[in-house]
Amino acid sequence: MKSKKVTFADIASYTGFSKTTISRYFNNPDSLTLENQQKIADALVKLDYKENKVGRILASGKTEFVGIIIPNLYMHYYSEMLNQILATYETYGYKFLVFAGNAKADIERKYIEELLAYNIEGMIVLSPTIPSKELASYNVPIVGIEREDQYISSVNTDNYMGGVQAASLLRKSSCDILIHVNGKIQDTSPAFGRIRGFVDICEEYQLPYELILTDIGNTFDENRAGILQLEERLEKKYPDKKKGIFMPNDTHANVLLNILFQKYGKLPDTYQIIGFDNSPISREAVIPTSTVGQQISVIANEAMKLLSAQMEERKKRRPEPLKEPIHKVIAPILIRRDTTA
């Protein structure tokens, strides 16, 4: 029982205005007199006109669509960030096209190009797969989160401060050896700051430390295998020492914690663990895990604020594009729970 849609032509013929005038009513109503606005508004009611947004998109170029490109939904940090970005719908009204790249660069590129063909207004990119230089060339507002961001605006946690906080906490817990586990991170990635902050504190206080920079995979099975190996190596190398371990994120900290619990029935006194992110798993773990908290909801909201300002600018008659990308840095918050003294 589809009722036929009322078109601009129908409204024009009913009111006696031209189709151009009807279009102006929808897209620039102030260019009409109040009296004429009222006539058209009345006609819409009479004709039971239902707005067809696709028509408006074509007329105005405003789709209200924003793309979100995340690396995966396995890492709890990404699903929580997605959650917080989606929640901005209530504030901004943008609707989100979501894609999980899973490190397949070709498919991610194809997806983004499709989104652009649909005239999306902007993108939030968490996936590190496509270089920021290439993203910038798409010529659409983009905000990156926790990824290489030389050519695009971004919102990141102050990772250097995070590394400082983690090392300082482990120092106060009087660990004999401080260990930071992380991936093979490019020095252009925000996460690289964590390594610098961690090392700076260790060197400043002349604390023994080891960096273990290795790829421990993107799936649970890969993570578990890699972290099991890591734990055996540490056990062999530092058997009686008090080991303070700064893991790259809460998901991986949880895997290590479980391996230790399965072996010892508790977190042994020779281990201190601190994660990164304050994602939900840090509280859902067998014992609540200390973590360098990213303010995920603040980051999500700042990213949308930055993006929406750029998208609004584009709608002006003479938009002034950003001269330089804007990089916002959000302070991390150290959260002490039960895996550190």
Added chain:
Amino acid sequence: MKSKKVTFADIASYTGFSKTTISRYFNNPDSLTLENQQKIADALVKLDYKENKVGRILASGKTEFVGIIIPNLYMHYYSEMLNQILATYETYGYKFLVFAGNAKADIERKYIEELLAYNIEGMIVLSPTIPSKELASYNVPIVGIEREDQYISSVNTDNYMGGVQAASLLRKSSCDILIHVNGKIQDTSPAFGRIRGFVDICEEYQLPYELILTDIGNTFDENRAGILQLEERLEKKYPDKKKGIFMPNDTHANVLLNILFQKYGKLPDTYQIIGFDNSPISREAVIPTSTVGQQISVIANEAMKLLSAQMEERKKRRPEPLKEPIHKVIAPILIRRDTTA
């Protein structure tokens, strides 16, 4: 450095064809002679025409957009289901507009109405907030997953079989008392089948059992408080009995498991736990948790298959809408891990 977009008018004036002919080239090319198709194709190359999908949407009504309405991203089952649905992009090419309703019915309704105004082609609805009768009235292809589905097509796990599997496993573990925890579920919800399956096995084998049907909230804090209370109550009521507990999902099973570990340093012999879903947390828990596994990837793919068939039908010249909603049922798979004997 925006280059001006080439329009149908430009192509028309370059080739000498009418705009209608150009439009036919894009939407019904076989209505033109091969020679004329070639002329237009050559012109597109010359003019460096870039397809504008919004224009095509308006011409063809095909947006390639599908809405996904999930209740939240806190429950690991939903984020994994979302993950699997997004992954179907590679197979079907549909792009997903994602919304997390968080039980706010008004906002969910507004969001869905906006999506419809954008001519999305279909929806996958996991959120139980809006009754299927209302969803069906939107007159757009919809597939529900694990929600009330009287008036819409759906893909669900065979919940009754899941309840049977859980009770049977706990029976074999020679528990003294079988307990099923679940929410206050409507009997129209697929999850209600679990309760029936569980009770039928208990009665068939004359096993003592208790149903605890109570709302334990949608956030970690609410869950933890509720399950802590629950554990204290069971401890008091059945102190020395071997308790076989069938939790409503793996997220809640994990909370119970952690409470017991924090109290006893292990899973005591007087407890057997089985979850539901086989979502990632069941493996990421302190000890791998037994669970009635939903085949999440199978469900996601079946849902897209069902939806895409309905969306394709709509594009035919004389579409034949479904006479009755189709309900697909997917078998659960019992996964025995370390929380049951």
